[in-house]
Amino acid sequence: MKIFDALVAILCLEAIVLCLLIAAFRVNLQSLVTLLIFNGFFASITFQFHGSLVKKIGLLTLGNYTGLFWNLVFNYFSVSAVQAAADPFQLQLFKTCYTVFFPFLNTLWVISFWSLSLTAFRQPKTTFQEAAS
């Protein structure tokens, strides 16, 4: 069972590296940085929770692909918008919106995925016991 776990963990890590490479070379640098920030938060905080390592790495992998998908869609949208821009003013306006919304919207998926993933690590309820008893 341990060998199986180790194999799954290695496979997941390879998938994460692949995901980062795709983000760097097929999407853009900002997407790579967003995924690295997500990985940093996830690894430093969630990995300290009680739970199996395979589950944690599995969730991390899922998070990376969610982020990659999000950024790919966002990237296609931005490329289409740039091509459709009628004049330099519209283009500049779009670039401004893109710069503002890119990290903001990325934060939203990071937070949503991270907070949902916490559900996988159950912790016995520690507060509120006396009031409810």
Next chain:
Amino acid sequence: MIEEILGFCFLALTVVMLTYLVRHYIFTLSVLRNVNRTKKAPSVQNVEFEPSVSILIPAHNEEYVIGRLLQRLTELTYPQNKLQMVIVDDASSDRTGKIADEYSKSYPFMQVVHRAKKLGAQGKASAMNDGFKLVNGEIVLCFDADYYPQKNIVEKLTAGFNNPKVGAVQGRVVVLNEPQNMVTRLVALERIGGYRVDQEARDNLGLIAQFGGTVGGFRTSLLRSLGGWDESVLAEDTDLTFKVYLAGYKIRYIVDAECYEEAVDNWKAYRRQRFRWAKGHMQCFFKHSLNVLKSKNLNVKEKIDGLLLLNVYFMPIFAIASLIVGLPLIFYGVALVNTFWLWVPICLYSFVGNFAPFFEVGVGVHLDGRTRTQWLIPLLIVTFLYNFPICARALLEVAFSKLTGRSKNVWLKTSHSGNGNHYIGS
């Protein structure tokens, strides 16, 4: 020239946000490490310290909740011969005073102070000072009327005073009526971030643990020497926090001393409460910032944390200000550093949970075992957006009073409906 100034402002705001982001990240890691090492706060079992304790309860029109608290206080496990309770009926126009009188007839350790209409309802600090005159215990603990403490909370809180350097203690506030509606659920998330992670981390790291105005207490002698509660500031708790530290004492945060509060259950009440906190906190910023910097009783890390704590209600304003300053810079392509890199810390720190970032709240919720509550974390963006106009208005009022020298503090009391009663013993 203007572009350079704007660019510099944007960069400066980002550095502030980054500082807070790193601070709260360290807090989160500290609490997680502490949990994994199973280090405990001062526990009741190993402390043989039983001082006389006075409990101070200010109450203004609290007929729906005061009975619940007084009944609970009669059930405390602390020896009753070492307890004194002073209930301040702060010019209530409802049955609060009558309920308190009925309890004081049955329980001789309870005393009731009735404040006259012309003196009363001038704020919590004023009522506390009136009640404090009657206090004769070595330790004075404070509870708001809408709170519901654990039976052994006095033992837990007084255990902290075993260390002579500790001048005050603070227990944990847990929202009682969390399932009531979306507002109470979001307030519960904020409380969890603040009390499960933020306060505990500050206690662990030897920084400025904060007295929250209730579920806590002081050495009576120290509080007398500090002059009691300052009636000129709206956040008298934050004011006392800094007075205690500046006097050379520490505040201990005791995470397992839980007390259940009835949180505000509508946006209007939330706005009024947060406005009072924001304005009071800003008043304390102007009152104590220089003292904190000059103090010889604070070490460098306490000074840094103290200043960051005093600044915290400016953060929603800074976040929106960075957006306003950043937009023209981005539009005209002017930036000292690529704006993407500047936006990241601002988004990560402020937009979801402006006082405790999302990961801090998430870890607190997880450690509390609130599996379903954590799904609501992304919705903290709503409270951030709501806090911006509240904090901006508070800043304008504080700035106006500083410029004109006219200061008028209107205490907007949070009313309690007793809805929390439903969740006790259910």
